[in-house]
Amino acid sequence: MHERAISPAIAALRARIAQLEGDGARAREVLPFGVPSLDRKLPGGGLALGCLHEVAGGGNGAVDGAAAACFVAGIAARTQGKVLWCVAQQDLFAPGLEQAGLPPDRVIHVEAGDDKSTLACMEEGLRHGGLGAVVADIARLPMTASRRLHLAAKESGTIGLALRRWRRQAEASDFGQPTAAMTRWRISALPSRPLPVPGVGRARWLVELIRARAGESLDIELEACDGSGHLGLPADMADRPATAEGRRHNAAG
């Protein structure tokens, strides 16, 4: 991808597209994950700040949104400043968020009661500009609403994270609908890192980048956020990527 970007024709086209998108000359800041194989695929080398991003859970996670919440908490933890987290009904467990890197002093929770108010609160937070990140648990995200959020984020430079979460598994097909989000992620839980003794090791996720504007999609197996919000590359994969898949299955069985 990087080799192609050097070609002047492509570079000119990219500049033209950026101009059409209304980004102007301002270079967008990014928030790298610190995982080279993931950052390499993202335009700019990281998650763009001042944009809307969508995250959902895979399988049961579409309903409980637990892994997605940890993933989002990890991203929010690596930004500067306070974090606004809007939900319709509160079920976040603050000690769990702290273990994903987000201490309780940094998070302001808003319990909005319904989806419409949640979106309005998220937009208000994005427009303010003094926050590090704005997160919202939303089920339905229409195109118009997502575009409003994206514009609000772009104006202030705050990163907006829409945590998509549905009441029923069947409603999760809504995730296929187009939105104005910059990237779209799906986080599914995988069996944890095998330990030499009985017990549950560090959690692992299948991180799928389903859609990225001006980027490519990918899926990668990663270890869950540590206490500072950083994802980890599984050791077996870091050492021997080619056999990683086989090893995991052996270990799990």
Place this chain on the structure above:
Amino acid sequence: MTAADATAQALGLRVGMPVTKAQALVPGLVIEPADPKADAESLERLALWVLQRIAPIAAVDPPDGIVIDSTGADHLHRGEAAMLDALIGRLTLSGVSARAAIADTWGAAHALARYGADPVLIAMPGDSSDMLAPLPLEALRLSPAIPAGLRDLGFARIGDLIGQPRAPLTRRFGPELCRRLDQALGTSAEPVEPLRPKDMIEARRSFAEPIAAAETIARYIGKLVATLCEALETRGLGARRLDLLCHRVDNCVETVRIGLARPVRDPQRLTRLFCDKIETIDPGLGIEVMTLAATLAEPMTERQAASSLIEAPEPDLSGLIDTLANRVGARAIYRFAPVASDVPERSARRIPALAEVTGAGWPDHWPRPSRLLPRPEPIETMALLPDHPPNWISWRGVRRRVCRADGPERIFGEWWKRDAELVAVRDYFRIEDDAGERFWIFRTGDGEDGATGSHRWFLHGVFG
């Protein structure tokens, strides 16, 4: 005797008894001389407290009551029942025993609060006349001679009067009786004139022509706010709570109340907060007077801005918090703070969003889930007692095989909170099923002694 508290009444003392008789009944009785003036003053102080904390329209209902127009104020307290609970609770804490009732009219609420059976009573809209019918005639706020005269004629209850021909009653007792009856039943209006203490900062504007358009209302809100902010500035105060009262042509009052996390006197910010709420004002046939009052004002404290070259100024979030609080309610915006408790649902408390940074966290030697179910859900399991994790669990109709597990983490009941928790035990396990989903489950009881819990299994949280 003019008043007797609950203890005195238990001793057989009644209001209206001569003091000598009371002293004869209870030797060593402590008698305080009545001081109606001090009573009235303290009632007014209480009404002011209600005005500042509960509703924008509150007034003294002498000699012993406070009347509140709760229209447009109950949603700030999450409903009428919650509002009354909070009000009575806080009065009880400060040593005032009170009775309360919500009804369609001032008259009905007055009667139900004083003569209703329940100390806290909420009459559904339209039910007032049915609920008033069995009450005695004194409940109608009449001068003492009238109920006596009515009783001579055979009227004992308010229900007996409803539906009687009005002309003979008026000829005999004067216009007061029918007026009070109409006020209680809601056929004639009785507005509540809100209490306005002397030093309250207020801006008022009356219009030659009634206004109704949203843009016009917004423009005049801007003008009122500017006037109010000037007045606040001369006194060095900032507003913590503001009430906008719109008096309509048809003698109704529409109210808007906004609360602020810190004292503010920035006209733009205040105007914006009010303009967000314009849609809740129903102008009816038009608004003729608008009043803006700073119900709660506090001295502004100036804070020093960051002056060092490298120190970045902390962004001021109070504007955002105010906007959100006026949209979803102040109680819906909070931060979590740790509580020293091992019981998961008690381990976090909510503190105001702008409270000082505590810097405290939870001990992190055990992993905690990111989502905690509102209440633990019962699951089916097959497990070896006393301390093994289950082989499988069945939650919400789905059976999962447990591949890996950690635990038990034993949590004991907090016996200093409730006697029932003296021996209670929960054993928490962190389990992972074959698909890789991780759950937080617990068994009540230690697996051996039935007194420590029922040995049933529950799912309490989901790990990421």
